[in-house]
Each structure stands twice: as C-alpha cells, then as structure tokens.
Amino acid sequence: MRPIRPARSLAMVVLASLALTACGSDYPLGDAQREAAENSNSTLSGVLSGAGSSAQGPAMDAWIAGFGTLHPKVQLQYSPDGSGAGRSALLAGAVDFAGSDAYLQEEEMATAREVCGPEGALDIPAYISPIAVAFNLPGFESLNLDAATIAAIFRGSIETWDDPAIAALNPGVALPSTRVTPVSRADDSGTTENFTEYLHEVAPDAWPDAPSGTWPGGLEGENAQGNSGVVSTVTRTEGAVTYADDSVIDESMGTANLLVGEEFVPISAEAASTAVEQSTRVPGRSEHDIALHLDRKTTEPGAYPLVLVSYQIYCSSYDDAALVERVKAFGEYVVSEAGQAASADAAKSAPIPPALAEDTLAAVKSITVRD
DSSP: OOOOOOHHHHHHHHHHHHHHHHTTOSOTTOHHHHHHHHHOOOOOOEEEEEEEOSTTHHHHHHHHHHHHHHSTTEEEEEEOOOHHHHHHHHHTTSSSEEEESSOOOHHHHHHHHHHHOTTOEEEEEEEEEEEEEEEOOTTOSEEEEOHHHHHHHHHTSOOBTTOHHHHHHSTTOOOOOOBOEEEEESSOOHHHHHHHHHHHHHOTTTOOSOOOSSOOTTOOSEEESHHHHHHHHHHTSTTEEEEEEGGGOOTTSEEEEEEETTEEEOOOHHHHHHHHTTOEEOTTOOTTOOOEEOOTTOOOTTOOOSEEEEEEEEESEESOHHHHHHHHHHHHHHHSHHHHHHHHHHHOOBOOOHHHHHHHHHHHHTOEEOO
C-alpha cells in the first residue's frame, strides 16, 4: 500500500504552492479571461483546487484554458506534483480533487470515507494516453520490442543496443553497440505503476516485481523527477531509454512498437483507445467509481496495451454547495466532447470511448452536497 503523508504538513505544502500559482491576479489566464468574464453569463465563481498527475499536465493546461472561457470567474488551480502526492493531498483535505494515473487502493478508499463522507471518493477516467518506451538512438525512429525484452533492458541484463534479444526482434536492422542507459522515475508515479503492471502481467518471469508506483530498488540506471525529468535525461544521453507519457515525446526520440499477439503495434492515441475498450470495471466498487482493470495481455488487433488511464478523483460529496457546482461544472467539461478534443489537441491523448464517456458523465453528475 502507498504511504499517506501526514495531513497537516501536506496540506500546508500544497496550499502554499497553489497560492503562489494564483497570486497576483483574479484572471490568471490574462486578458482573454478578463474579456470573457466581462461578457460571460456564468454565475460560477470562487476557487477550485487540484493537484497530482504530471502526465495530465498538458491536458490540464488546455482544460483550464477552455473552462476559463466558459466560467471565467472561477479560479482553477492545479499543481502537477505527481499522482501519489495528488491522492495524498485530496485525502488530507488540501485540495478539492486529485489527478492520478492510478486509482485509489483499498487503504486509500478507507481514508477517503473519513474525508469525503461515507460514500468515499470517485475515480473518474479523464485522460487516456499510451506510455511510450522512448530512446535516444540517432537515426532510429522505432524498434520492435516485446515485454520480456523491455523488462531485460530496464533490469540491466541487456547492456547494449545490439544485444541478440533486440536483434532477433528487428531482423535486418543494423543495430549500434551503444550502451543502454535505463532511466526511471524517482517519484511515486502512476506512470511507473502502469509500466510495471504491463511488464509484470505480460512477462512475469522477466519482471517478477509486483506493480508499484515506486521503482524497484537495487536496479541499475538513472532516475529523474516527473515525465519531463526522465525525458530531459534521455535527450542528453545517447543510448538512454525511458518510459513516459506520449505527450512529452517529440521527434528527437525513437519509440518502441509493442508485440501484441503476433503483430508489432506502433504507439498512437487510436491504439490506446482500442486497448481501453477491452478493459473491465474493478469489482467491489460503488456504482459511480470507475476504476478500470486494463487487459495488458490483450491480443486485440491494433491495441496498444501499455496505456495509461489517468483519473480525476473527486469526493462523492462536499459540504459546500457552491463548491459542488464548481466541481461538477469542471468535471462535466473535462469528459465532454469539447474537453476531450482540447486534451487531444494539447497532449495527443485518446478520446474516452463512447460507452465509457457516458459512465464518466453520470459519475460526475452523481456528486452531491453532504448532509
């Protein structure tokens, strides 16, 4: 189970960070927001605060901008401190919602019932993106890799890019003898949890460690903070390889095509959405808690199962009616066609599949004022 940081100290850190973000202006988006406020019919106002997933960062910037034009008097603040920090902040009462690349676990659900009322919190899918296995090998835009080989790369048993295991998956390709440098996340990360879950479920012999948001100790390689940190490390280190949200990968890096069934599938938003369509609901949750179990071993044609479903986690009820209005307005915007289109444009994310989109909207609408 993930440790939960002390509520008082965490709340002070997050609130200070958010205060600095908002400091100095009623219109943090600038003149466009000021003009929208002067011409808007929206009666919503006040502050809405969130923290968490850095993978959601580019999408969140787009959502804040889009929501700001609809409800310009709402000051929406988000601190991309990482998924674990976001969940802990929500459970400490420091923020109104969390962004997380992993749903709440049982211990966290129990704490949520203390903070959010007897119905606890709701995991609502908001952002779908493939996780890239990205590398710095000049001249190589892609390579074919399977889960066992990826596991061997990140465990350090594959030391050079011309290793026979990589060569066997890429016949006829002249691979360099460049040394492999695996780069992992230093922070508690939902991206790490999704990546290690994929490796453990698809290649358990090669990756025996249980899935976790914390990188296994004792493995060689480098680490860095956040998606941007690992990508920065890889871009300045020839031969380096990492795992990161596809939104932060550009054409300077190569990416792996994953073996799914008998075909190698390149990374794309469409392939990620196809994989999510094969998911099932985690049992034992409330009607509107949409925690998903992803089928990492799917053989569905065109599916890319190394995918991240990032959630926005809300209390099922709040004790402030005005806050509930702000929460529901933002949550509905995020899962709407407009919100998902804004995310796709900004972050290369995949749209929420139609049936799942209906469930997410119903979940947001179910949020109530606490008696």
